[in-house]
Amino acid sequence: MSPQPLSSPRPAVILSKDEILRALEGLDLLPRIEEGFRAYSQGRAVVPPVGELLFSQPPGDVHIKYGYLDGGDHYVVKIASGFYDNPKLGLPSSNGLMLVFDRRTGSPAAVLLDEGWLTDVRTAVAGAVAAKHLAPHPVQCIGILGTGTQARLQLTHLAAVTRCREVRVWGRRLEAAEAYADEMTRQGFSVRACGDAGEVAAGCDLVVTTTPSAEPLFDADDLRTGAHVTAVGADSPGKRELDPKLLARAARVVADSRSQCLERGECHHALAAGLLDPASLIELGEVIADPALGRTSVNQLTIADLTGVAVQDIQIATAVLAALEA
Numbered sequence: 001m002s003p004q005p006l007s008s009p010r011p012a013v014i015l016s017k018d019e020i021l022r023a024l025e026g027l028d029l030l031p032r033i034e035e036g037f038r039a040y041s042q043g044r045a046v047v048p049p050v051g052e053l054l055f056s057q058p059p060g061d062v063h064i065k066y067g068y069l070d071g072g073d074h075y076v077v078k079i080a081s082g083f084y085d086n087p088k089l090g091l092p093s094s095n096g097l098m099l100v101f102d103r104r105t106g107s108p109a110a111v112l113l114d115e116g117w118l119t120d121v122r123t124a125v126a127g128a129v130a131a132k133h134l135a136p137h138p139v140q141c142i143g144i145l146g147t148g149t150q151a152r153l154q155l156t157h158l159a160a161v162t163r164c165r166e167v168r169v170w171g172r173r174l175e176a177a178e179a180y181a182d183e184m185t186r187q188g189f190s191v192r193a194c195g196d197a198g199e200v201a202a203g204c205d206l207v208v209t210t211t212p213s214a215e216p217l218f219d220a221d222d223l224r225t226g227a228h229v230t231a232v233g234a235d236s237p238g239k240r241e242l243d244p245k246l247l248a249r250a251a252r253v254v255a256d257s258r259s260q261c262l263e264r265g266e267c268h269h270a271l272a273a274g275l276l277d278p279a280s281l282i283e284l285g286e287v288i289a290d291p292a293l294g295r296t297s298v299n300q301l302t303i304a305d306l307t308g309v310a311v312q313d314i315q316i317a318t319a320v321l322a323a324l325e326a
Helices: 017-024 029-041 117-134 149-158 174-186 197-203 244-249 258-264 266-272 284-289 310-325
Strands: 013-015 051-055 060-069 074-083 094-102 108-112 142-145 166-170 190-194 206-209 228-231 252-255 302-305
Touching: 013 017, 013 310, 017 117, 017 310, 029 117, 029 284, 029 310, 060 310, 074 117, 074 310, 094 117, 094 310, 108 310, 117 149, 117 206, 117 228, 117 252, 117 284, 117 302, 117 310, 142 149, 142 197, 149 174, 149 206, 166 174, 166 197, 174 190, 190 197, 244 266, 252 258, 252 266, 252 284, 258 266, 266 302
Parallel strands: 013 108, 142 166, 142 206, 166 190, 206 228, 228 302, 252 302
Antiparallel strands: 051 060, 060 074, 074 094, 094 108
8 A cells, every 4th residue: 555645744943042942941951861762772763873063262062963863753953063262252152943843754843943042951950969869869969060041940940849949059260250140149048159169079079060161170089978970061072071080980980872971071071081991981861761770879970971962952842842832
């Protein structure tokens, strides 16, 4: 029997950032991102290697991530940029868009002009997922390294997985850390700005690093026993926020993508230094599916290396479309 012809595709919808923000209201993204990681680690996602452009003058990078989930209706292509001198021009450092296509026909379904916001949000939700499955319980104090958009979103989304509201923050400029502390304190946290990243690492049992740094932000020995670190800044081979010796100290090193982290994340640098056995690396999706692979003791030091995987983009983009169609 000949296949039945499909009806003519609907024109692609073009959504502005404001429309996307309205669609996100009330969405519980955490289980969607968890399912994306689980599907990735179980081989139910097609995610090719990351496309990348790097710039030096001014400093910046562009990442192209794309893929689909088995059984899904769409495939997604995401282009996201970070240009780190933009704040000097009064512009956000991140930008980008997502393109959504019908998986059966290749017809464009949507253009999401999110200006990089969906990438920022899905990254923050991934941080909450990592903390949910790896951080000590209860968390006594949260440490945030960085003062930008991601630093704000990470703390906001952590509120869904921990009751801790005690926070320490560090930034390269103390005045930026103080402004962050004032802003997030008004949102219900108790935040103190610190002048040294090592002070934050030593005083907190859940630390999140959110910078594009090319050098470690603190020494491996600064971190207390039993702490958890989520590192989200090192999404290119030239970036790193953690001392490679810290990964050697850890009882569990968990990657969002084993292959990506070995070529571009904190794991990449630890591997190059001979301080990480690739066979010991666990994927976040594996921990979600089997919690016994994650933290098993209050004294364990755990690390999540998050380089950003296309399944996160697929899940958040399709969630936005589903919300608009509901």
